[in-house]
Amino acid sequence: MKPLTLTVDAPSHQYPIFIESSLQDALMRQLAQYSSKKAAIVTNHTIAPLYLEQVQAACKAAGVDAFSIILPDGEEYKTWESLNLIFDGLLTNHAERSTTLIALGGGVIGDMVGFAAATYQRGAPFIQIPTTLLSQVDSSVGGKTAINHPLGKNMIGAFYQPQAVFIGLDTLKTLPEREFAAGMAEVIKYALLGDAEFLNTLEQNISAIQAQEQDILAQVIFHCCKMKANIVAQDEKEHGVRAYLNLGHTFGHAIETEMGYGVWLHGEAVAAGMVLACHLSEHLGHINAEDTARVIRLLEQAQLPTQAPDFDLDTWIAHMQHDKKVINGEMRFVVLERLGKAAMAKGITAEILANVIPHV
The missing domain is CATH 3.40.50.1970 (Rossmann fold)
Known part of the structure; x- marks a missing residue:
């Protein structure tokens, strides 16, 4: 290459x-x-x-x-x-x-x-x-x-x-296969939050990426680094758009903390967290069930978990209240307005989360 x-x-x-x-x-x-x-x-x-x-x-x-x-x-x-x-x-x-x-x-x-x-x-x-x-x-x-x-x-x-x-x-x-798969969660995250065409590319080339064909793998890594570099140039210290890079992470970090660090790999927790973020986006009327199914299908092809552990709602909320996006005690979540476009959602109550968490 x-x-x-x-x-x-x-x-x-x-x-x-x-x-x-x-x-x-x-x-x-x-x-x-x-x-x-x-x-x-x-x-x-x-x-x-x-x-x-x-x-x-x-x-x-x-x-x-x-x-x-x-x-x-x-x-x-x-x-x-x-x-x-x-x-x-x-x-x-x-x-x-x-x-x-x-x-x-x-x-x-x-x-x-x-x-x-x-x-x-x-x-x-x-x-x-x-x-x-x-x-x-x-x-x-x-x-x-x-x-x-x-x-x-x-x-x-x-x-x-x-x-x-x-x-x-x-x-x-x-790299062990499980670790490579965990990295794919972050790759897929970039496509979901900011580049629908990149999502198409991943779907079309997932087998070649997993086989580590160098040319496509190098382009995937380059594309993700370029996306992050562009976001960091705009918002180095996460006061705005950089927070979109946390898609799936509010749920994912809760999984890692509750399960014990290292039980779930970070990428595995983010994968399950992105599915929950899709369900939340559905509940808010942004994306539909077919969009969520498409995300689940790609995550499964990448050998990633798509179902989070079964914690009770209070446990989820207790962990998510420690999230770095919390402002003045209010939880905020990165959601999808559509596949390829992220947004920040405020006013997410326990009642709303109760409609999302049961999917696990």
Whole structure:
């Protein structure tokens, strides 16, 4: 495939996204431009045996003195304790404010390393090297960083943009099928919230995407990154249209928190959450049952769950009241005016939700 590059024009600063078939090639060509002379490679026990050596070699070739910090793997470790392990490694290795933090892994690593970078000595540079489909199309782009709290997902964090994002399609070859499917939830999300033609493309090419045919997969990742870059350029800190990227997430985060972090993968919870968002959109008179069935069919083709766990209404509402879109105590939900166009819905009462939640 031909290497692809695009720029995120965030108000705080611009940065590039490099998409190549080989992560090693991308790093060897570009890393020296975006890293300081000292770097901390932060990864986890699953990713380290697969890609740490490649990144260390690229750092050495770029003249970067790199040390590594290896964390436990899993959403359940996206905590203060893991964050302190990063700080312990940085301080032990005498990292300076100029030391570049390199996030090598999926969304959990990217979020934690970004938060560590935002707060270490009040701000250190960092680079994203996402190794999962979900992180490549979504979480590595846009500067959202966070850790979880027992009462809510991603409740403690900062907006902090990376210096660059390096995406190698070869890292997806070692990704478990369940993790790849979870990433597809975020891909489908982009189509639903802002691009009906992209939805058609996904429906027509779902088999080729799942087979990881490089040309179509690269175009899908590029398209999602471009959509997110355009939204971030308009609304870096989620005061407006960026909230649309949370389609399905209000329900999804409730699932993750109630079930226990890591029991449902983030993308799985978002998939079930998008179905509930479709049902809510139906109830509000925006889309019809055929539209919802179309969404369910594509999610099922992508090997994603479409039915949420059976919690009682009070449990759902208790979790959703911790959602970051709540303003002055009022819950707000991202809904679909039509497939390919999102909107924010206010005034969603418990009575309305009672008509939506029974679908599970």
